[in-house]
Amino acid sequence: MEIGGSEGLLPVEEILSRYRNDREKLIPILQQVQEKLGYLPLAAMERIARAVRVPAVEVYGLATFYNQFRLNPPGDHQIKICMGTACYMVGGQIALDSFERRLQIGEDETTPDRRFSLERVACVGCCTLAPVVVINERVEGKVTPTRVDGILLELGLEGLPEQKNSASEEGGKTP
């Protein structure tokens, strides 16, 4: 659901007045709005642009220039895959692939039921625990594909999108 009505933008008004519509404070304003609303709805960006007296494209330009900002609502559980050097070398891509496969979405996407969203982030600075995944601000170290299943299970996602072959417990079937 797109936040658009004047009611949904109340937090934006509050944030704008706290920063006294200061153009220089555009980035903190956008950060606060995103923290409150989870993302930057178009209506909020337009409202901010009017308040600080810049063309809306300026605000949109900022929101798309910086990696931190998102233009779509996040999932209830935000999954961020670290793609720092150390993580990449020991399987960050594999972890990302595993999440994509399990959730059946790509990076920067949210599952249709809005429960999970997936994104890649630059180094979170926990290189000694590589590969690292950040689940709702909590850092998880040494994430293998098996651990990916475990993490999703903890978050309440049971079973695979494709039903796993029940015979696999006895060693699988010859195709």
Add this chain to the structure above:
Amino acid sequence: MSAVTEIGLTYAGLRRQAEEKATRLKAQAVIRIGSATCGLAAGAAAVKEAFEREISKRRLPVKVLETGCLGHCHAEPLVIISRPGFPGIAYGFVDEDLVELLVKNFLEGDDPCYEYALAALDPNDVFPTFEDFPRGVYEKKIISGESGIIDPKEIEQYLAGGGYGALAEVLARPPQEVIREIKGANLRGRGGAGFPAGVKWELCDRQEERERFIICNGDEGDPGAFMDRSLLESNPHLCIEGMIIGAYAIQARQGYIYIRAEYPLAIERVNVALNQAREKGLLGESILNSGFSFDLEVFQGSGAFVCGESSALVRSMEGERGVPRHRPPRLTESGFRGKPTLLNNVKTFCYVPPIIRHGKDWFKGMGTASSPGTALFSLVGKVAHTGLVEVPMGTTLRELVFEVGGGIPDGKQFKAVQIGGPSGGCLPESALDIPIDYDSLHEAGAIMGSGGLVVMDDDDCMVAVARYFLEFTQQESCGQCTFCRLGTRHMLDLLTAICQGKGDLKSLDTLKDLAEDIKAGSLCGLGKTAPNPVLTTLRYFREEYVAHIREGICPAKMCPDLIVYYIEPEKCSKLCNVCVGSCPVDAIYTREDGLKAIDQKKCVKCDNCLKTCPPQYQAVIKLSPPEKLAELEGKK
């Protein structure tokens, strides 16, 4: 009373209070839990809860502190237990069972459980200290010494160790003397480029405009580097003190600590530290009753690598897109809001208080003639003891990787060390004897960078590494300069093709040409250094590129398109089913003879079967080129 004595008295009062508190703390048993981001990720919070549970169960008078990072990240979660009558002892790999054991045996009883100890912190007759291990012999901690020991959320613990003493000393002297001291110490900027900090301070001070700003660059964007995060999380006051001294030197009244959004804990702890400093009169109006007023606030970065570049950083603080501009004018002439601005890295500011306290000659006594002092590295990748290490400049890469880092684990061979992040390069075995300083590394084609050091072994493909960095810089290019925007894209396409076995030898020359053009045609450091990872791997590991192109082989067996997974029937066991269960896509099946095999059409090359195959079998292997599979299967 003169201003000078007043400053001294005010500081002495603060210090006395802090010392009294520290003495009381020393008289009781204290558990310090390494709770920087890395420690927390390894489970420090659960360890803390377990300690608190056990302690309250047994009603023991023990204090539990959340400290920062001691630097021995490989052994996280890490705790230090200090008890009167015993040396402080550090324990690594702490889990709930060990917590119970330690509380029962050491805090209730008198057995420090040395068999679980990593090292002692204070010299004693019973157990070796960190200094007794090879790593300790090479390490020299100037700015990371208190990390992991003091509680970052308690300003008094920093004060008790002499913290803010350098500030008190400086405030009693004219600002120009401070600049002379830093210039005399030849402190070079630790952000990567190595520009002398004292010269920068002087340039800023020479401006006619009196309104000046000071900014600390904590936008640590290099993947593989976390020194700034660790310092800000473990000992934020050190950086803050350095900044106040810098502000006094150039007479700035307002400063900012720019910290990237990916470091929420660092932001939180710095904010706590700033509030405490304000309460103690160390920030704000008339600091320590000196008449000098200065305040600091945190600016949260928004996740753009290019904002590590100083002019881009300032633009983002002004609410603009972080696009670098031409320099000159330097920031020292026209920076934040067009005013003279002093911008230094977190580490650079952290070196300031110790230099003031011990003098420039003490600082110059360490390191090399052109690069004095120490360097703080995050040592990660395929090395036994990953962590944060501080060694004198001039230490060789070999010493750093093999002595301090404990060498390559699992009996693998060293292949390269990546230094300087996306702007740096991959150096091979033959370059290991280079002493670490700004100039020597530059000659070898790498850069000192901010201090990220990633060690690589046989399993790491140099072409894939180069591609990884190009993908990073290509995504992070701000798009202003054509060569950077389009050139990196073109290089990335060529590298991707090589990784897929679709490249040709001519593309190696194209890569080189593009690299030169991008270097020449880009405005800022991002573009000027973006080709370095490709150039160094081409220079030192050309044969790997050729193997990809000519034979379709990835020698490190890392590039997914050039490998297949294979289960060796000779090694596989009928009694084991581990790989079957571990495969996320049901690609592994049981053959009629009971052994396992992989359905290549289904395999997604996730490496899980190879990881889970029990060590007594090790039946899963990778083959490159994929055609080898037909050969092996045809044999039977």
